[in-house]
Amino acid sequence: MQSSVQTTPGLGKILMLVLTRDLRLAVRHWDQVLQPLIFFVIVTTLFPLAISPALDELRKISPGVLWVAAMLASLLALESLFRPDVEDGTMEQWVLSGQPLSLLLLAKTLAHWLLTGLPLVLMAPIVGTALGMPQSVWPVLAATLALGTGSLSVLGAIGAALTVSVRRGNVLLALLVLPLEMPVLIFGARAVDLAMHGEPVAGPLNLLTALLLFFVSLGPFAMAAAMRISVES
């Protein structure tokens, strides 16, 4: 008993290890980090081509376009969240490790957000400008995306944990996760839209924050339960 206490690192250290490991892996496969970002830019490019090159028209739909594109990009990135670890058996070791799986998965989701959510937050103002969005909206846009993509990552992680053992789970994942993500989309796009019309945005921003806190506090339990089912077989 005494020796195991000494050899097992504390929970904080373990979570840091999980986080740094995922970040280090991402740095070594940086093209995989870049792909959702490129996808985000391509999707937003489709709208001027499909609708109209007139900035006046694009400006009106730009909050929605950016948000939908961000949602799809985060969905696309979910594929790589758990699958490699489940396939090479790492996840099984985590389940057996005796550490709280929900926190381990939350740390993994945090790493995932840093790699896929944060780049979107930084990229969105640039793409928004290309769609005619005024510079004054940048802070609000970045804030909604920062709060919103966090919720998307947690919800997506639940879906990814559920579908990780399913063959061709991609489409299924979208089917499961997108309806649940709609509130985030509504508040996020609405806040940006309000900001563009110079109206107060505190309401939707507060709601986005509330959603994020709610999902972060309860989501990990669902993730862990789903992952246990996916791993045992």
Added chain:
Amino acid sequence: MWLWFHKLSSPPYAYRTAGLVRPWLFWPAILLMIVGAVGGLVLAPEDYQQKDAFRIIYVHVPSASLSLMIYVVMAVAAGVGMIWRIKLAHAVAAACAPIGAWFTVATLVTGSIYGKPMWGTWWEWDPRLTSELILLFLYLGYMALRASFDDTQRADRASAILAIVGVVNVPIVKYSVVWWNSLHQGPSISKLAAPSIEGSMLWPLLIMMLAFILYFGAVLCDRLRGEILRRERNASWLSESLARS
């Protein structure tokens, strides 16, 4: 009470009970539907604004409330199955999903038919319609997840998590969607103190509501029996009881 509960959770007993209960739900449901239909379509006076078009509420409103209620029933059954590891509860949840999905479709279709003469469009992006549509997506996602596992037990547990996550999300989806401005009329029967619907219009609606609930019970019995048959297809009690009948 607990003995009864455990007895009911055994597949052979539940299979027989569902078969016995079913006619007691089905025929009253049909009877009440006829009463409600006559009351709603013939006896109730026509609305001074909406004329006869309002009469679709006798199908629309019960379908809508059932579509939500069944989701809750499904999630509760899934939760019971997860917590107490009762396989039959998972079977109930599995049986609920398609019924709920069809009630959701019925709600959308009747709402659409109502919307055409009233609002001039088949579809309006209004909160209630949209949240009902999202509810349909939730049902479809649940069924898709269930179908993607070959192993019934894993399908049960994975879809149970989805149902529970979904039921936590339904109010959030609902209220986030209400955030838009709406042209859907506010609820008119939940205000019990001063109902904004007249008595002669109200009673057929309540009867229809009851009829739909009983009908749901009857269909649930049928589907549950089907689900038990599928799950227990190799069990000895089943071949014995089939041989006897």
